[in-house]
Amino acid sequence: MFSLGDLYKQVIIDHTKSPRNFGKLEPCNHDAEGYNPLCGDQLHVYLQINDSDIIEGITFEGQGCSISTASASLMTEGLKGKSIANFEILFEAFHKMATADLSDQPNQDVLGKLAVLAGVKEFPSRIKCATLCWHTVKSAIQDADKTARTE
Amino acid sequence: MNIEQIRSDFPILDQELYGKPLVYLDNAATTQKPQCVIDAVRSYYEKDNSNIHRGVHTLSERATAAYEASRETIRSFFNAKSTKEVIFTRGATESINLIASSWGRANITKGDEILITHMEHHSNIVPWQMLCEHTGAVLKVVPMNEAGELDMNAFTSLLSERTKLFGVVHMSNALGTINPIETMIKQAHAVGAVVLVDGAQAAAHMAVDVQALDVDFYVTSAHKMYGPTGVGVLIAKEVLLEAMPPYQGGGDMILMVTFEKTQYNDLPHKFEAGTPNIAGVIGFGEAIKYIQSIGLDKIAVREKVLLDYATSQAELFEGLRQIGTARDKACVLSFVLKGVHPHDLGTILDREAVAIRAGHHCAMPVMQFYKVPATARASFSIYNTEAEVDALFAALSKARDMFA
Ligand SMILES: Cc1ncc(COP(=O)(O)O)c(C=O)c1O
Numbered sequence: 352m353f354s355l356g357d358l359y360k361q362v363i364i365d366h367t368k369s370p371r372n373f374g375k376l377e378p379c380n381h382d383a384e385g386y387n388p389l390c391g392d393q394l395h396v397y398l399q400i401n402d403s404d405i406i407e408g409i410t411f412e413g414q415g416c417s418i419s420t421a422s423a424s425l426m427t428e429g430l431k432g433k434s435i436a437n438f439e440i441l442f443e444a445f446h447k448m449a450t451a452d453l454s455d456q457p458n459q460d461v462l463g464k465l466a467v468l469a470g471v472k473e474f475p476s477r478i479k480c481a482t483l484c485w486h487t488v489k490s491a492i493q494d495a496d497k498t499a500r501t502e
Numbered sequence: 503m504n505i506e507q508i509r510s511d512f513p514i515l516d517q518e519l520y521g522k523p524l525v526y527l528d529n530a531a532t533t534q535k536p537q538c539v540i541d542a543v544r545s546y547y548e549k550d551n552s553n554i555h556r557g558v559h560t561l562s563e564r565a566t567a568a569y570e571a572s573r574e575t576i577r578s579f580f581n582a583k584s585t586k587e588v589i590f591t592r593g594a595t596e597s598i599n600l601i602a603s604s605w606g607r608a609n610i611t612k613g614d615e616i617l618i619t620h621m622e623h624h625s626n627i628v629p630w631q632m633l634c635e636h637t638g639a640v641l642k643v644v645p646m647n648e649a650g651e652l653d654m655n656a657f658t659s660l661l662s663e664r665t666k667l668f669g670v671v672h673m674s675n676a677l678g679t680i681n682p683i684e685t686m687i688k689q690a691h692a693v694g695a696v697v698l699v700d701g702a703q704a705a706a707h708m709a710v711d712v713q714a715l716d717v718d719f720y721v722t723s724a725h726k727m728y729g730p731t732g733v734g735v736l737i738a739k740e741v742l743l744e745a746m747p748p749y750q751g752g753g754d755m756i757l758m759v760t761f762e763k764t765q766y767n768d769l770p771h772k773f774e775a776g777t778p779n780i781a782g783v784i785g786f787g788e789a790i791k792y793i794q795s796i797g798l799d800k801i802a803v804r805e806k807v808l809l810d811y812a813t814s815q816a817e818l819f820e821g822l823r824q825i826g827t828a829r830d831k832a833c834v835l836s837f838v839l840k841g842v843h844p845h846d847l848g849t850i851l852d853r854e855a856v857a858i859r860a861g862h863h864c865a866m867p868v869m870q871f872y873k874v875p876a877t878a879r880a881s882f883s884i885y886n887t888e889a890e891v892d893a894l895f896a897a898l899s900k901a902r903d904m905f906a
Contacts, residue, residue, distance in 0.1 A: 355853050359846075359904055367905070368841075390845040391862050391875035414875050416845035417905070474849060 357470035358477070359417065362425075367417040372427035376410040385413075385487030385499040387479055392419045396427075396487045404435040411484065418477050422468055423484035429465050435492060441465070442485050449478050503800050509885045511536040511792075522855035525890045530675045530703060530834055530881035531859050532725045535789070539729060542788035543781045553777055555754055569780055572787025573770070579790045580720065581711040582737050586769035589743070590783050593734035594702040595625040597721035598669075600736055600749045600773065601698055602629035605719075606667075608747055612638030615664040617695070619644040619652055619681070620871060621674045624864040626700045630669065639666070646871065650677035650826040658689060665695040672704035676865035676877070677826030678809075678834030680704070687717055696742065702726055702734075706883070707805060707832050709798045712737050724782065729789030733782030736773070743769050750775040801884050805833050808882050812891045819895060821902060825868075825877045836863075836879045839898065841905045844878040850904065851878075854897035856890075 376382075376397035385394040392415035399408035409430050411423045426445075430438060440461060448457040448469050457466040471481045487499040509515050512534045517524050526534060546568065552561035554569050573585045582588055591597045606629075610616070616630045620643055634641045642665075644657045652670075661668070668690040673680050687697045698719040701710060706727035712720050719742070723734040748755055748766055752775035758765040766772045793801070812835050816822055821840035839847060848860035859879045862869045869875060880894055 355850060355904075358849065364905060389861065390843075391869065392845070393875065416843035418846070420843075477845075477849060480845065 358474055360467050360470065362464075362467045363417060363421040366421035366424040370411075370420050370424040372410040372424065372431070374410055374412060376408050379408070381491040381494060383487050383491035383499055385483045385490075387415075387419070387483050389476075389479065390416055390419075392416060392480060392483060394419065394423060394484055394487055396423070396484065396491050398488065398491050400435070400492070406430050406433055406435070406438065409488075411487075415483075416477075416480055418468075418471060418480035419483055422481040425465055425468065426484050426488070429463065430488070438488065438492065442489060445485055446482060448472070449481050503796070503804050505804075505885065505887055508796070509887075511538070512885055513537055513540070515885060519855040520853055525854075525856040525893045527880040527882065527886065527890065527894060528857045528859050529883035529886075530726070530863075530879065532731065533706065533728050533883050534885070535730070535785075536728055536792050538792055539785045539788045543730060543785040546781045546784050551781075554780055555771070565780055568784050568787075569778075572783045572790075575787040575790050576735055576737075579794065580705075580737050581713050583713060584740065587712075587737055587740050587743065589736040589738065589770045589773045590778055590786075591721075591734050591736055592732055592779070593723035593725070594623075594700060594721045595723075595734075597719075597734055597736035598625055598698070598700065599629050601719050601721075601738075602633045604746045604749045604773075605696075605742065606630075606633040607636070608745070610637045610639045610666055613664065614639040614666045615642050615662070616640070616667050616669065617642045617644065617660055617665050617690075618669045619671065620646045621650065621652070621677060621679060621681075621865065621868055622669065622671050623675055623700065623702065624866070625702075626669050626671060626698075627867070630667075640664075643867075644670075646679075649828050650674065650679045650831075650868075651828045652679075652681055652686075654682070654685075657686065661689060661693045661695070663693055665690065665693055667698060668695045669698040669700065671700040671702075672710075673701075673707065673832055674826070674865070674868075675703045675834070675881075676863040676868045676879070677828065677836055678831035678881075679826060679828040680708070680830040680832055682830075683717070684715060687715055691716065703834075704832075706793065706801075707798075708802050718742055724786035724789060727789055728792055730779075730782040730785040733779045733786050735786075740769065743773070748772055748775070752776045754778075796884065802832075804884065805882060808886055808888065808891065809833055809835070811888055812880065812882065812894070815891060815895050819898065822898070825872050825874065833882045834879060835881070836877045838874055838877055839902060842901050844876040846905075847878045847898070847901050850901040851894070851897045854893070854900065856894050856897045858894070 379397040381398040394413035457469040490499040554566040696718040701722040705722040725731040755775040825836040844860035
């Protein structure tokens with residue numbers, strides 16, 4: 352039986368209460384808006400990507416539940432200084448972790464600290480909360496002018 | 503009233519989730535179904551299943567009789583003048599879309615105004631936006647105050663001879679507010695507007711007499727009044743229905759079809775194209791009989807006691823802000839809790855076996871008014887108890903502690 356503690360780990364509560372990299376980014380050359388209509392979570396991500404495709408800066412703003420806030424906060428920590436190619440790998444690994452079979456272990460080597468969010472897969476209605484920020488960064492990088500969704 | 507007796511009529515309530523007894527407080531989304539409704543649907547499929555209005559065989563005659571008996575039950579429950587005024591639909595949403603498409607396209611032109619209110623469910627907003635877009639009519643909105651009550655002065659000044667239809671929710675699903683529809687109908691009629699009342703929430707909680715109200719269109723869904731999903735009703739004045747073009751074309755809604763011309767069927771069949779949700783309608787009728795067997799007057803009194811109890815608990819609960827504190831309200835406790843997002847509350851409460859709704863309740867403009875992304879909503883029904891309200895607040899304490 353899964354307990355609430357699997358989802359609301361102390362790290363997640365901590366990031367909810369004091370999200371890292373929260374606010375606008377200056378300078379910023381990519382940004383996008385994400386929206387989860389189910390719970391009204393709204394998220395804006397800002398990125399500064401340099402000529403060598405390295406994410407030099409990343410922040411987020413918005414209002415959301417604990418899972419979406421903590422996920423965005425942890426994501427910004429995880430992506431700062433990483434390359435776009437690296438983002439793609441993390442995106443895949445994160446997505447896989449959030450939607451994997453319950454018995455699958457997250458890829459700790461790739462995901463590092465992000466693996467604390469593995470508990471969401473036990474709470475199907477909350478998976479999108481965790482993945483929204485990743486989809487939003489993806490559309491920011493692609494400079495899509497549409498609001499990101501988790502589909 | 504014996505609540506334990508009533509609870510025993512609802513088999514689903516007798517279960518545990520995560521080792522704790524289920525506390526179902528999401529009744530505004532849909533109510534549970536009593537055994538008699540489940541039995542009626544089952545018995546129809548086991549004994550009478552066949553198509554209606556078109557068979558000469560015994561099963562079809564039985565099914566038709568049961569379907570039409572439900573229509574009479576529903577007519578009498580709402581005191582409609584005749585069964586011609588009782589149109590079965592898929593639910594409140596389809597009923598409103600029927601009005602917007604059929605009545606709307608026949609009666610609305612550029613420059614006309616449709617008046618709705620700030621606390622409508624999306625199903626009583628979007629069809630009118632679509633109609634306005636199509637016709638060039640203008641959508642106007644009656645504002646509300648901080649308590650979640652309509653601004654009656656603004657309502658009066660928004661009404662004019664341009665107002666062709668006034669649409670109002672009888673009881674708000676997001677706030678619990680009961681609107682003063684009797685006065686509003688009179689005022690709207692005085693400027694020549696027709697009135698649509700969305701009774702999706704109200705119909706299970708208070709008596710509605712469509713003739714006494716003189717309401718033109720009243721809509722509701724069976725599933726919010728102990729009946730099956732996917733079925734509802736539009737109750738409308740016969741003169742309006744007679745003048746309205748059909749909503750959908752197909753079988754059952756015709757008398758005579760040639761490639762040159764089709765003659766439409768009489769009311770109510772003109773608006774019921776295709777094979778309907780026969781089992782659903784039969785279950786709906788049974789659900790109405792169930793409500794009648796308890797009595798709406800008793801239901802209203804009991805539910806008020808329970809809401810008052812929950813409200814007094816809410817007022818004592820630190821960090822809780824109620825959303826919707828109208829003087830006249832029923833069965834809905836909508837709130838936000840400081841430091842805990844409604845969506846997290848929903849998950850945490852679920853693990854305590856307490857089912858509530860977290861979200862915008864299909865009433866995003868209400869969320870925008872209170873500047874909240876979402877609310878948590880506990881909504882009560884006839885089978886809920888004070889002990890369940892206590893379980894709700896015990897679970898809320900746990901949630902608050904987790905994020906403390
Ligand atoms: C006030 C109100 N109106 C309309 C509806 C739509 O009902 P349905 O989805 O059954 O068509 C609802 C259901 O949530 C409601 O609460």
